[in-house]
Amino acid sequence: MQDAVFREIHGFYGPVKAQRFEADVYDCEVIGEIPAAVEGSLYRAGPDAFYPTLENDVVINGDGVVSEFRFTSGHVDFKSRYVKTERFLKQREARRRVYGHYRNPYSDDPSTEGTDRDNTGNTYAFFHANRLFALREDSHPHEIHPDTLETLPKWNFNGKLKSTSLTAHPKIDPVTGEWWSFGLFAHGKLNCDMMLHVIDRDGNLVRQEEFQTPYAGISHDFAVTREHVVFGIMPLTVSDDRIKSGGPFYAYDPELPACFGIMRRDGTAREIRWFEVPQCFLGHIMNGFTEGNVVHVDATISPGNAFRFYPDVNGKPTDPSHGIPTITRLSFDLSNPENTYTRTSFANATGEMPRLDERFAMAPYRYGYIKTRDGVARLDWQTMQLAVHRFADPADSAQEPVFVPRYADSPEGDGYLLFVVNRGSENRADLVILDAMNIEGPAVATVKLPFNQPGAFHGMFVARG
Secondary structure (H helix, E strand, O other): OOOOOOEEEEOOOOOOOOOOOEEEOOOOOOEEOOOOOOEEEEEEEOOOOOOOOOOOOOOHHHHHHHHEEEOOOOEEEEEEEEOOOOOHHHHHHOOOOEEEEEEEEHHHHHHOOOOOOOOOOOOEOOOOOEEEEEOOOOOEEEOEEOOOEEEEEEOOOOOOOOOOOOOOOOOOOOOOOOEEEEEOOOOOOOOOOEEEEEOOOOOOOOEEEEEOOOOOOOOOEEEEOOOEEEEEEEEEEEOHOOOOOHOOOEEEEEOOOOEEEEEOOOOOHHEEEEEEEOEEEEOOOHHHHHOOEEEEEEEEEEEEOOOOOOOOOOOOOHHHHHEEEEEEEEEEEEOOOOEEEEEEEEEEEEEEEEEEOEEEOOOOOEEEEEEOOOOEEEEEOOOEEEEEEEOOOOOOOEEEOOOEEEEOOOOOOOOOOOOOOOEEEOOOOEEEEEEEEHHHOOEEEEEEHHHHHHHOOEEEEOOOO
């Protein structure tokens, strides 16, 4: 494999440039006042290519970077570190790019044979049972030291994890403290093998169930309610023959419907009931909940390929307008043997990276939050009103918003919204804090960084004290 030059690569919302550095900023500049409730750490993870990318590479093939904004008595310290995976260390030793395209071992340098080529730890900085992990959906988690952000060994629950993969979109049950997860292509083969995992509040893997999906497609996110689990298989399909010939790992098949498999939490995977939903592509889930015999899933839904940097199965680009996601409620009626469902879009709620007040996850709720093209927004499912915090500079762009409650027992939505903003005109980034009940108002506080930040995918706030 030949070396390549640094170039912009395909991202979800346009071209992405590599940043290529780790950083420490002690006592960041703060405009305004950090709320007393924001005491702890905001952890984030995302991709950033340390060595040059290949032509037609995609953003999800970048090396993992975990960052932390640490809040202490109104002061903020920032730290970022690469996830020191086997892949990262091997390329650093070689001082060049030796791994090829996303999940395509046939494009690698021969020196990489037998190594863990896909585990970049670049998708979710996830905290559970006093441990911090860097998650990647096709791999086992890397444990990360929560104070230094140094990379610890991969974690397989003391050898109990049977699947080769663990989703990068876990769900924490706010009542039981359980970590719910799944593994796609569970044994490393590009087929229909999938596995459900449940980890108890103390971090012990207590449940694993294997099942088959309707076809071998992407399953990026899923939903868990108080009573049910919902698995989504989207028509981005895989093919070993295609990647052997140099094609992309995923390709969009417009002839296939999205498939949603629903099972009871207290049931078994053998009882999964599959619903077909045509012209539907689910990117990320805001929340899921059950009302009687109806299971609701609120998610970013587009009529076509939302991962627009992947072509269709014939190698042709997909229509970008068909991949624009809108928050939509899919409601599945389990009492009807005809597998009926309804589809309700939230007007003007076009955006991505949906979150909520996590204390109300898996249950009926009122408020959700998304990043939009020109800011961040709050959805009110009770009034069906959308409130938007818009940026004054059109070159600014938000990353994923994370909610922090004002008090542990505050009413739903009473708290703060934290998110990184890339200041395009200044080539640097800020962390912005908004009052979540006054999202259209000015920032409560802004934490200024003297440099830019790569686009992180997902993270979480971990309270202290």
